Amino acid sequence: MLFPANFLWGGAVAANQCEGAYNEGGKGLSIQDVLPHGLKSAPTAEPTPDNLKLKGIDFYHRYEEDLKLMAEMGFKVFRTSIAWSRIYPLGDEAEPNEQGLAFYEKLFATCHKYGMEPLVTISHYETPLHLARKYNGWASPQMIGFYEKYVRTIFDRYKGQVKYWLTFNEINSVLHSPFMSGGIVTPQEELSLSDLYQAIHHEFVASALATKIAHEIMPEAQVGCMILSMPTYPLTPNPDDIIKVMECDHFNDFFGDMHVRGEYPGYMKRYFRENGIKIKTTPAELALLKEHTVDFVSFSYYLSLCEGVEGEDIVGNFMGGKKNPYLQASEWGWPIDPQGLRYILNKFYDRWQKPLFIVENGLGAKDELVNDGQGGKTVQDDYRIRYMTEHLKQVAEAIEDGVPVMGYTSWGCIDLVSASTAQMSKRYGFIYVDRNDDGTGTLQRYPKQSFYWYKNVIASNGACL
């Protein structure tokens, strides 16, 4: 199994799902602080005690201990996000919050102390709540200016400390969750397609601007877009199914095309034309998009779907499709398809010819803490080891196919609060965190069996898979 010598092995989290300390260190509220039940819930007026993200896994206070464990596994890279509302608590004020800036400075210094390169998502489903409520999030063009101010601040402060940046987590998810992904308060059923695509345009401009500014301030930095990937297969060879798949792919590929090719593709112009979608763009914005494309493409991969004119509907993270009769599913109903990862790596590289970074992949499962026979506790998570072994073998296949893969950061390398369901019991980690769905638990950390397995994978650079 051959992985490149400089392959970036590691793990990923997001601030809002692990930090907790939602009102400490001068932090303002983010949209997650009023989303107690995840994707499908309506926002509450104020933070409520049933919101597990308010405390998360207390990473804010325990990051030193956690990063040490990740270093023990041999991580080369650690992906996290900066909570925008720690830096600009409201989002539209003039001056940043020094305590927030200092927090991430210590966090990144600790990564380096343990030999890990930070990979930072600038915006991971955590728009400051004030920007959502006052401006309707990315529906407003003013967001571009607020985001620009935020990225200038963090790039100035963390230059030399952070080399890899992602502009928006799963940017295409805004199609399915305008509030969580884009801070857009207008209920989805009332949001017109013109307003939705206008918001997306604002995000594209902000992303290109961030890429431009990053390259100016940090010439050594590499900036990537981040796409929610979901390979879609035709349910049957019926040409109607093939065309349906092509159209589904277009809706998602659009986001990568904009970041890599830097211009609106013909298929989207047609879609806009035929659906009466009108968006405002300026020549300066279009020039910016064309000129400041990304250095690499990153993506999450959990499952594949089918599309077709018939068949049973299922829902994965954010998007749905048709059930694939050949695949088993996770306890949360997400189809498990390791080969889909090889397929999407090839597809993305064929399309964009850019280095690719798998920044999320993993199995959300129920774990049971048991005695390890040596006086401690652990989780016998062979199912997770199996899942990841099969997926990593497919990464190796794609590398053999000639795809340049920069690295792999497994999702939720330490248990955290789920994004879609807001549960603790949907666990992804190599490290078990003692916290339950009702909020009880000691928060103590326990390495699972997958912890030792992953350590071995990294130490052998994948040879042991």
Ligand code: BG6
């Ligand atoms: C991705 C998100 O959609 O999937 C993460 O970027 C999320 O934030 C991950 O946690 C897994 O989804 P879930 O709903 O199982 O937490």
